[in-house]
Amino acid sequence: MGTWTPKWLCVALAAVVLGACGKKEEAAAPAAGGATAAATDAGTLNVYNWSDYIAEDIVPNFERERGAKVNYGVFDSNEVLEAKLLAGASGFDVVVPSLQFLGRQIQAGVFQPLDKSRLKNYAGLDPELMKRIAIQDPGNQYGIPYLWGTTGIGYNVDKVTAAFGDTAIAGSWDLVFKPENIAKLKDCGVMLLDTPSEVLPIALNYLGEDPNSTDPAVIQKGADLLQSIRPYVQTFHSSQYIDALANGSACLVIGWSGDVLQARDRAVEADNGVKVAYSIPKEGAPIFVDMLAIPKDAKNLDNAYAFIDYILRPEVEAANSNYVSYPNPVPASLPLVDEAIRNDPTIYPPPETAAKLFTLAIIPPEVDRLYTRLWTELKTGR
Ligand code: N2P
Numbered sequence: 001m002g003t004w005t006p007k008w009l010c011v012a013l014a015a016v017v018l019g020a021c022g023k024k025e026e027a028a029a030p031a032a033g034g035a036t037a038a039a040t041d042a043g044t045l046n047v048y049n050w051s052d053y054i055a056e057d058i059v060p061n062f063e064r065e066r067g068a069k070v071n072y073g074v075f076d077s078n079e080v081l082e083a084k085l086l087a088g089a090s091g092f093d094v095v096v097p098s099l100q101f102l103g104r105q106i107q108a109g110v111f112q113p114l115d116k117s118r119l120k121n122y123a124g125l126d127p128e129l130m131k132r133i134a135i136q137d138p139g140n141q142y143g144i145p146y147l148w149g150t151t152g153i154g155y156n157v158d159k160v161t162a163a164f165g166d167t168a169i170a171g172s173w174d175l176v177f178k179p180e181n182i183a184k185l186k187d188c189g190v191m192l193l194d195t196p197s198e199v200l201p202i203a204l205n206y207l208g209e210d211p212n213s214t215d216p217a218v219i220q221k222g223a224d225l226l227q228s229i230r231p232y233v234q235t236f237h238s239s240q241y242i243d244a245l246a247n248g249s250a251c252l253v254i255g256w257s258g259d260v261l262q263a264r265d266r267a268v269e270a271d272n273g274v275k276v277a278y279s280i281p282k283e284g285a286p287i288f289v290d291m292l293a294i295p296k297d298a299k300n301l302d303n304a305y306a307f308i309d310y311i312l313r314p315e316v317e318a319a320n321s322n323y324v325s326y327p328n329p330v331p332a333s334l335p336l337v338d339e340a341i342r343n344d345p346t347i348y349p350p351p352e353t354a355a356k357l358f359t360l361a362i363i364p365p366e367v368d369r370l371y372t373r374l375w376t377e378l379k380t381g382r
Pocket of ligand 1: 259
């Protein structure tokens with residue numbers, strides 16, 4: 001690699017159909033101090049982002065440069081963020097939904113259109129990516145891409161090798177979806193993301209169905225597949241798996257690319273002998289783009305724009321990618337991204353892998369309700 005190659009990403013994103021998502025929960029409460037202040041730009045900024053999703057010095061550096069205090073809260077699922085946004089008066093100035101959730105939140109009137117003249121780094125965003133994003137954010141009016149990634153398999157190299165002789169099996173969703181395979185890893189800990197909006201489409205894709213199907217009979221097939229492996233799943237959670245993989249208490253997860261790679265790095269830092277790896281299975285996997293957006297009722301607009309513009313600096317997004325192992329949408333940052341990350345095919349998938357990635361569409365409310373019901377049944381074992 002070595003050069004920015006957005007073409008494959010475009011191919012993957014071009015597969016966007018109409019709507020797919022779901023419902024769900026959890027994460028630390030936002031420290032939305034200042035949310036009740038009526039004044040504009042009272043020296044604060046309320047940011048609500050995914051957990052484990054920012055280089056540790058970005059917020060302090062911004063605070064120092066801007067002379068503002070950032071209240072930084074975290075969540076670990078789109079469903080949790082969406083519940084807060086739809087309830088209104090969230091107190092947040094900047095939030096980070098995934099594109100397909102942003103799409104339906106735009107329709108619900110949650111965000112304010114962006115004044116791009118206030119973002120001097122806007123021109124540095126990859127134009128091909130922006131074009132694809134416009135399928136779900138028409139005219140790129142509401143969202144700025146933050147980072148992107150894939151949803152695949154995280155695993156403990158030694159445990160998988162002990163069970164199967166080598167790790168080849170991790171290249172296929174067969175590892176997760178064939179009961180006889182997942183059963184072999186049951187005792188070392190299996191965790192799935194607690195997010196129906198990604199796990200159900202993964203199951204459908206594995207079955208050869210449209211991952212974004214809105215047909216209840218088709219969606220039921222995905223739910224049945226998940227029920228068949230339910231006895232082997234220990235936990236549904238969307239952030240605890242990083243530490244669990246790193247400390248050896250989980251050996252198989254459905255997880256997000258950068259999170260699994262952070263687990264790998266934490267194990268190396270801890271020098272505990274645990275080897276973690278991430279795979280994009282050959283049958284295909286979701287590709288997601290997480291989007292910076294400003295709620296309609298945000299109070300600290302100047303700071304919100306300043307923060308987004310700060311993030312878009314090539315050196316800031318490069319530092320971000322280097323820290324969290326997720327690619328970013330600013331091509332000029334690439335020369336500053338560590339070679340080990342730039343050249344890692346599980347972070348920047350090569351074209352043949354990219355061709356198999358699928359985007360998630362905006363699903364209609366009745367499908368959303370079906371997802372939620374099926375997910376509850378799955379988790380509670382009904
Ligand atoms: C960060 C996960 C972000 C990727 N922990 C999910 N969109």
